[in-house]
Amino acid sequence: MKFNKTLDKIKTYEAGKPIELVVREFGIEPDQVVKLASNENPLGTSPKVAEAIRANADKAHLYPDDSMFELKASLSRRFGVPEESLIIGAGSDQILEFISRAKLNEESSVLMSRVTFAMYSIYALQQGARILRTEDYRHRPDEFIPMMQAHRPDVVFLCTPNNPTGDATSREDLFAIIEAADPETLVVVDGAYMEYAAAKDPAYRIDPAEILRYPNAVYLGTFSKAYGLGGMRVGYGIARPEIIQALMKLRPPFNITTLSLAAAIAANEDEAFVQKSLQIHRQELPRYEAYARERGFEYIESYTNFITWLFDEERNSSEIADALLRRGVIVRDLASYGMNALRITIGTPEQNDRLFSAMDEVLG
Known part of the structure; x- marks a missing residue:
């Protein structure tokens, strides 16, 4: 076949x-x-998450609130971003898939570091895009910026802290890369482990609201790590409303479960x-x-x-x-x-x- x-x-x-x-x-x-x-x-x-799951167990036969209003409102308060700048995914990697489908085709290219999250290249290759990689696993402006200028990639992936290496990119270096990108290049800042970097050194803390300064950038976060919901599969993207509106066209209905939604709402409130x-x-x-x-x-x-x-x-x-x-x-x-x-x-x-x-x- x-x-x-x-x-x-x-x-x-x-x-x-x-x-x-x-x-x-x-x-x-x-x-x-x-x-x-x-x-x-x-x-x-979190015990509060376990309680929320038990309290909603009798609703497992019902579809979740597809607007995800309560979770978006909670994230909006946490990050100080408008609700229309939020999209929810079945893990942040589902939003990576939306991004690849929205931006990439067989004439496209994507740029990433030499060693980084494998799903960036997998989703890009599914769309037929060409993969460009820097020499270093670290996200260095002196490598990323010349390659962006030479190749004008459609998408740039910046994973900070980086998976699977564990290093992080400073605020100064990250924003330098974003500001050097072509306006038509979508820069994806993957902050799946950001809670750990922010706690260790403020120089590496990226607040999602800061990403909204840029019309061509999106921030990704997840409840799978610090919030302990790896098995519930809930992630989110934060960007200008026009980017979110485009990605929403690719989101299937009810893409997280009733119990996942209840768990994420409880987790987001349990600092x-x-x-x-x-x-x-x-x-x-x-x-x-x-x-x-x-x-x-x-x-x-x-x-x-x-x-x-x-x-x-x-x-x-x-x-x-x-x-x-x-x-x-x-x-x-x-x-x-x-x-x-x-x-x-x-x-x-x-x-x-x-x-x-x-x-x-x-x-x-």
Whole structure:
């Protein structure tokens, strides 16, 4: 059977391995598996979110409010942006799909860093667009600006903090790149991990309202990380109303569920849970940095809820990841990104103890 020829250029996205897979393949009890591969919130979900889900469970047979009025009003208050500048997606990556469908075709090009979120290129390739990448994984103006001037890409993806590396782009550098873009280039600022960067250093904090200064930029955020709703799939985009209106034409009706909507509304109002999550992260991240130094390998300074450990030729990230998996510890191998590295979610103290103990066994 023949399919769209653009599919020949696309590799299937590789998600983090689920706990169920480890249970099936290695016979390890579920409560003995530690998942540190997908950057989920190790504290789980806010009690207020759990309460909202229970309170709305008897509405699961009803379609959600497709206007998403209450969630948009809550986000509007949180960020100080007009409600008409908001769009809600089934995860922020659904909005990435809308953007690619709205802007790209076989004559288009997109620009991104050398190592960044895989779905940028996957969605672009689905539209037949050409992928342009910088030499560095960091979002450097001295690389992005000359390439924008030379190629005039239709879309530029700026992921800060960057996934899967964990570095972040300063406010100064980010705005320099946006201001250098052609007016017809849509600049996408993906802030999925922004809560962590903002808490670490104000120089890396990007407020979505600031993006509204630009008629050709859009900010993406998610409830999957700091807000603990990875399983509910809710994200949002913030841009000038004319951009939102174009993207809304691609949004299917009822694109998030009744329970997801209730959960996101409750999560957005529970700042105390987010602050507790950030506190645990600040407490535990230095342990990963110290472990890398003690074991003699490098790491990328993290502005996210994960850290990227870098290995030399004497250590192989794929072999280490497999050995950890057999010990019930799931991490993300970055070999598919061309890196001899592991991306590890910063877990609870107990989860991190398990990771360090398993690493000691693996490294010997």
